[in-house]
Amino acid sequence: MQRRSRRLDRLCRLCGSSVLESVLDLGATPPCESFLTADGLDEPEPTYPLHVRVCRECLLLQIPALVSPDETFTEYAYFSSFSSSWVEHARRFVAEADRRLTLQDRDDAFVVEVASNDGYLLRHVVDRGIRCLGIEPSVNVGAAARAAGVPTETAFLNPETAARVRAEHGPAALVVANNVYAHIPDVLGFTEGLRTLVADDGLVSIEVHHALKLVAEAQFDTVYHEHFQYWTVLTAMRALEKGDLTVVDVEALPTHGGSIRLWATPSGNAGPPSERTLDLLEAERRAGLHTVAGYRGLESAAREARAAVLEFLLDCRRRGERVVGYGAPGKGNTLLNYCGIRPDLLEYTVDRNPYKHGRFTPGTRIPIHHPDRIAVDRPDVVMVLPWNLEDELTAQLQYVADWGGRVVFPLPSLHTADLSHVTPSTDEPAEALS
Template sequence: MLCRLCGSRDLESVLDLGATPPCESFLTADRLDDPEPTYPLHVRVCRDCLLVQIPALVSPDDTFTEYAYFSSFSSSWVEHACRFVDEAAERMALGVRDDAFVVEVASNDGYLLRHVVERGIRCLGIEPSVNVGAAARDAGVPTETAFLNPETAARVRADHGPASLVVANNVYAHIPDVRGFTEGLRTLVADDGLVSIEVHHALKLVAEAQFDTVYHEHFQYWTVLTAMRALEKGDLTVIDVESLPTHGGSIRLWATPSANAGPPSERTLEILAEERRAGLHAVEGYRGLESAARDARAAVLGFLLECRRRGERVVGYGAPGKGNTLLNYCGVRPDLLEYTVDRNPYKHGRFTPGTRIPIHHPDRIAADRPDVVLVLPWNLERELTDQLRYVGEWGGRVVFPLPTLHTADLSRVTLPTDEPVEALS
């Protein structure tokens, strides 16, 4: 395996989760007797550039041609996108510029760009998944079905002109060709424009043993340091970074063409310093990840086995990609988790990859009144504790498996907050 950023052969293993099916390959009932291909989930760190990565064993073409994830099914994620559009429009005065043009890469079902459309700002989505791209167009969001690469970017720029703002939310981990994708971002953006990238922060992955954020769609895991190095290879310079609570802890990188860039902001330097203190600017900082993941697995399995010993009925909430990593790594089957539920109707009647746990509509929980609801998108604790408070009416418990396994307090009402939350992926 070669480092996909710098080409080095000097990579160190820091987390081996075994082999699992792709996390979005939900099974239909007529495929339950079919074999499933599995691929290693083996995280390594490059000793030369420190990029955290897994081998690119599952092609994005296989994953994203038809995709099971629709961003708009999480109202809170749509609200997060709306806040971003408001803030970006104010920051860049998009609403008063005649030449304003916003491009979103991996625009999904138009959950973000619909807010740009509502503002009357010219925009375009670039989305590889045929089915979710069609949903975006049906919602009135101009969308092209394509993967971003230098050729796609050059064609879009020739057809539509340079973009004032290029948005790439939760996609920079999903691309095996880091250099080509980054060059595409640079081609899309105007010389005085901005690129905004949201991505899960590897600092949180390591500090909280968030092993379930590792799945085959995620080819790499970013610190600010490694993201700066990657963007520099595409002639983009990071000038600002924000810390976000999304996906268990994310960063929002603001970059601009290097010829136009000034010095990095104070908060960029602060987050770099935080990474350095955590040891992540050296390989040694990643070496405790595997043992921490094993401890977390033991806690989840121990809890579920104790529930079974006591004769308690346990079901799940959510069927996100990260949940499938957790279920497969922990070896959880329907004998320990009877079923799970999800708001996305695409998943209803299907089964989780590898573990073959049935997926139902969320109404099933109230009908069955189980003893325990295990929440797989644990990163949505505040939002889902409120949604699942009714479980306490029959004495049921709502349990979150990570970062440490714990039972939610269903008696306390969560106060409203402006802090963004996110989708179930």
């Protein structure tokens, strides 16, 4: 397995500066999607540092690229379509993009999604009769997309892949890159690929977790080895400019605990940024994130959040209460490992994804079961690891109140959900989003 040298790992991947300042050290953990089988419990697990630094020159928040995308994404445990709320989010996006670009009215309309997963988004494009292609590196989830009728190519996006796709299919009116811009160690090559794919008058839409929320709410579990960098609007604009793309609009989204949707176009076609882009830039400036100083309180805030979670679980154990988890997302594994939570504090967790059933969380070795296990065991407390889906999962876990159980969300600040004023959901439980 080839990795970049230690010297290169300490250079900013956006501007090349060697002046990186530590702002959050979470220790060393296994890769967050490396779930263990029962046969592997006696085997050693490789661990890698989770150490976040900010570049003093360009302000990109980043970790070293110690685990390559090839290792993570060739066979992947995460399927987007298991979350009903995420599929609905994608449907609304496609409808909005169609209105914005009048895709259905254009004979040459072509949509490309990068990191298209199992077709959760492009299936809505297919339903509208619009030509599309997914570019998905994971063999197993790409196969699921094709089985669902979504044209999908198994590949990582780089300049060469982008040039070949454009030569075969033509330029895209819309290129979508949802929740992937954080996952790319070669930011400049990936951005060049986006520019190659998009038509000169087309749009690139990028959704990514907002570093403003990460810092303001100490969302430390957003940090894991799949996430190589953490974007503000300012740093994303700087990165896209290096690929001849200009941000013209930005939306604030509630997804993943607070995200941004960046709309960019080839620079030769760009007008001035929208008012809401300027508003978000100003919010970042007020929060101090346009200087290094704004990031320096992150580590102490993460430690306080960890202490609150551990104190709660230890109190539950002292009272003899049975505590289980809901969800087995990548972010949950950062929380479990950073807090040192093992089966003595969290007996097991559940997840809708059958791939994870019978497996164990990396590092902490907590067993993962089907969600039905909760209703059978009637635990005193259900701790929800994908806390970013609070509204959806509070409704779906309302039945825990039937036996007097509690549903607890550990972050951004630990709290117990009010199950008395919730309309029970008729949907199946959602898979934990990473």
